[in-house]
Structures are given as structure tokens and as C-alpha cells.
Amino acid sequence: MTDPSLAIPLTFAEIDLGALAQNCRLLKQHIGPEVLLMAVVKANAYGHGAVEVARAALANGAGHLAVARFEEGVHLREAGIDAPILVMNYTLLANVDTGIDHDLTLTVTDLPVIERVSHYAGQVGKVAQVHVKIDTGMGRYGLLPDEVVSFFEQAAPYPHIEIQGLFSHFAVSDLADKAYTWQQFEIFERVSDALRAAGFQVPICHIANSAAALDLPAMHLDAVRVGIAMYGLHPSDEVDPAVPVQPVLTLKSTVARVRTLPAGTSISYGRTYITPQAMPVALVPVGYGDGYPRILSNRGAVLINGQRAPIVGRVCMDQFVVDISDCSPVALEDEVVLVGKQQGARISAEEVASWANTINYEITTGLLPRVRRVFV
Ligand SMILES: Cc1ncc(COP(=O)(O)O)c(C=O)c1O
Numbered sequence: 571m572t573d574p575s576l577a578i579p580l581t582f583a584e585i586d587l588g589a590l591a592q593n594c595r596l597l598k599q600h601i602g603p604e605v606l607l608m609a610v611v612k613a614n615a616y617g618h619g620a621v622e623v624a625r626a627a628l629a630n631g632a633g634h635l636a637v638a639r640f641e642e643g644v645h646l647r648e649a650g651i652d653a654p655i656l657v658m659n660y661t662l663l664a665n666v667d668t669g670i671d672h673d674l675t676l677t678v679t680d681l682p683v684i685e686r687v688s689h690y691a692g693q694v695g696k697v698a699q700v701h702v703k704i705d706t707g708m709g710r711y712g713l714l715p716d717e718v719v720s721f722f723e724q725a726a727p728y729p730h731i732e733i734q735g736l737f738s739h740f741a742v743s744d745l746a747d748k749a750y751t752w753q754q755f756e757i758f759e760r761v762s763d764a765l766r767a768a769g770f771q772v773p774i775c776h777i778a779n780s781a782a783a784l785d786l787p788a789m790h791l792d793a794v795r796v797g798i799a800m801y802g803l804h805p806s807d808e809v810d811p812a813v814p815v816q817p818v819l820t821l822k823s824t825v826a827r828v829r830t831l832p833a834g835t836s837i838s839y840g841r842t843y844i845t846p847q848a849m850p851v852a853l854v855p856v857g858y859g860d861g862y863p864r865i866l867s868n869r870g871a872v873l874i875n876g877q878r879a880p881i882v883g884r885v886c887m888d889q890f891v892v893d894i895s896d897c898s899p900v901a902l903e904d905e906v907v908l909v910g911k912q913q914g915a916r917i918s919a920e921e922v923a924s925w926a927n928t929i930n931y932e933i934t935t936g937l938l939p940r941v942r943r944v945f946v
Pocket residue numbers: 610658739778779780781795796797798799805
């Protein structure tokens with residue numbers, strides 16, 4: 571019997587690790603040798619494949635990795651990655667021991683977690699490194715600025731824990747107006763000064779995401795946490811594209827049927843599209859079961875033969891239909907590009923996001939496991 575995992579996929583995401591490597595090198599050059607590049611590989615590396623991306627990033631200038639959840643860090647360790655991995659969000663008390671077993675750098679904002687970390691690290695003969703997150707204006711996770719010094723004082727007596735990092739996150743660094751971002755940065759600086767005055771030295775202070783890494787060199791501090799720019803995508807169209815990064819992901823499929831429908835034919839569920847005249851159409855085997863948004867029904871387009879083919883009718887779980895009037899001749903098993911370049915034409919993740927009323931982050935991150943990642 572043949573191995574089904576070797577079958578050629580109908581629909582797949584081609585991940586250009588060469589582009590990713592080059593993006594990392596350019597970003598590292600941009601931030602300079604003194605600043606640590608932390609590669610943000612949470613959510614399966616924004617849909618690109620966490621293990622492969624992490625390896626390529628580490629080989630091309632990144633020194634640390636950052637994930638959102640403890641399980642994501644464990645997954646990277648199990649794949650043999652031994653670089654420092656920061657878990658940026660809350661880790662359940664019940665998972666602290668496993669986190670320490672895997673040498674994950676946990677983020678702590680609560681005393682019970684400090685107690686658990688120090689207790690277990692002591693049992694296994696380690697000093698666990700942790701980072702403290704502060705909320706400078708995101709209104710989400712983190713200690714409030716006034717709580718930070720006393721938190722450090724409460725943590726200080728615990729012998730098997732070392733606070734290696736202090737970090738925060740920007741709410742609107744991707745806007746042209748940087749006033750609020752400067753406010754957040756100043757709060758962060760005030761907290762770091764207060765810690766120093768109280769006798770606490772934190773080796774790695776970090777606050778910049780991609781937008782600030784690109785646009786706000788004064789905010790690079792000791793490390794930058796770069797996600798979207800590493801994938802060659804723009805944090806927003808208001809951020810200076812200071813570094814010529816290239817998109818890493820191309821979403822591809824294959825024409826699964828070609829035919830001409832007579833005038834008056836209704837297409838797909840809900841009969842939302844009726845052909846106004848005889849129309850050549852192709853079937854594209856991609857749907858919301860792949861993470862391709864259903865809201866693209868009658869709105870999106872794909873590339874076939876380097877030409878745009880608009881989606882007609884609803885996007886279903888596994889397939890949709892496109893009008894190929896401008897793409898002929900189209901043959902069975904021709905290549906379809908849903909995100910990326912084909913013969914000089916391009917549909918960017920940003921453009922797909924605009925059709926779907928969302929952001930480029932969600933387009934790549936939303937791709938489900940059924941879409942095989944093919945690394946080139
Ligand atoms: C805490 C934190 N830091 C850094 C990042 C990376 O942001 P970006 O992808 O905009 O670089 C994220 C992503 O959402 C985040 O949640």
C-alpha cells in the first residue's frame with residue numbers, strides 16, 4: 571500500500587524557507603548586533619509551520635523564540651529545538667513542572683506561579699528563568715505598572731527563580747500616529763527605572779513587535795519580538811516598510827473541474843449567484859474547512875494562468891467555483907494561487923484580508939491542518 575502522507579496534495583501552503591531566512595537576516599541587520607531578535611512562532615508560526623520556521627529563524631539571526639502557550643513550547647522542544655523559548659501568556663499551575671522540565675521560559679505575573687516555579691525548579695536542581703509581563707496600556711495580560719516593584723520584592727526571596735526579562739506589548743504601534751505608543755513606552759521606562767532604583771537588574775527588557783521593530787528604533791531596547799514582518803507581511807499599511815521583507819507563504823490549489831455553465835445556472839449553496847450568460851467556470855478545491863473564509867463568497871478571487879478569476883457563489887467547506895472568462899484556456903489540474911504570486915500577478919494576504927474584513931495575520935494563521943505545508 572502506498573503511504574497516503576506522500577500523496578500530492580490538492581491544496582497546500584508552500585512555505586519559502588529561503589525567503590524566511592532572508593527576512594530574518596534583514597531584520598537582524600536592521601536592529602543591529604546589540605539587539606536580540608526573538609522570533610515569534612506562536613500559532614504554528616502564524617500558520618507557516620512552527621518547527622521549520624523556528625529552525626530557519628534560529629539559523630539566520632534569531633536568538634530566542636517566543637510562543638503564546640506552554641504546549642507550543644513543548645512541541646518545539648520535542649522537535650529537538652534547544653534555543654531559549656519564551657512562553658508569553660499565562661501557564662497553568664498544573665503545567666509549570668512540565669514547563670521547567672522542558673526549560674521553557676515562563677511568563678509570570680502571579681505569586682502562586684512564582685512559588686510553584688521556584689519549588690519545582692529547586693526539586694530538580696534548576697534555577698528557572700522567567701519573564702515578567704507588564705501592562706502599559708494594552709488592557710490585557712500583565713501586571714499594572716504600580717504593582718511591579720512590589721511583585722519583584724515578593725519574588726526576590728524565592729531561590730530557584732531568576733527574573734531574566736521584563737516585557738510589555740503595544741496596542742497601536744502599527745498606526746502612523748505614535749503618541750499612544752510613546753506613552754506606553756514611557757510607562758515601561760518608568761517601571762524599569764523604578765526597578766533599578768529598588769536594586770533589581772533585569773537583563774532583557776523588550777516591548778517592540780514588528781511595527782516598532784521597523785518604525786521605532788528608539789524602542790528596540792534589549793530585544794524585539796518579531797512575528798508578522800518575519801513572514802514577509804506588513805503590520806499595517808501605516809508602518810514604514812523599512813526592511814524589504816518578502817512573503818513566505820503561497821496558498822496553492824489545483825483546478826478540479828472545468829466546464830461552461832449555461833445562462834441562468836445557479837452556483838453553490840444558497841443560489842447566491844446565477845450566471846448572467848453562458849460562463850466558463852472552474853472548481854477550486856478549497857473551502858472554509860481549510861481556513862479559507864466563507865465571507866469571500868462572491869467577493870474574493872484567485873489566480874489561474876496569471877489572471878484573476880473571481881469567486882462566484884458561496885465558498886463551501888471544501889470547494890468553490892470561479893469565473894474563468896479572463897483566464898482561458900484553463901485545463902483540469904492547472905495551478906490555482908489563492909495567496910501569492912503566479913506568472914507576474916499577485917494576490918497578497920493583505921488583499922485577501924481586506925476582502926474578508928480582517929487582517930493579514932488571520933489569513934495565514936487561520937489555515938487549518940488539512941492544508942499541508944510544503945517547505946521549499
Ligand atoms: C506579546 C506579543 N509580542 C509580540 C507579538 C508579535 O507581533 P507582530 O506579529 O506584530 O510582530 C505578538 C503578536 O501578536 C504578541 O502577542
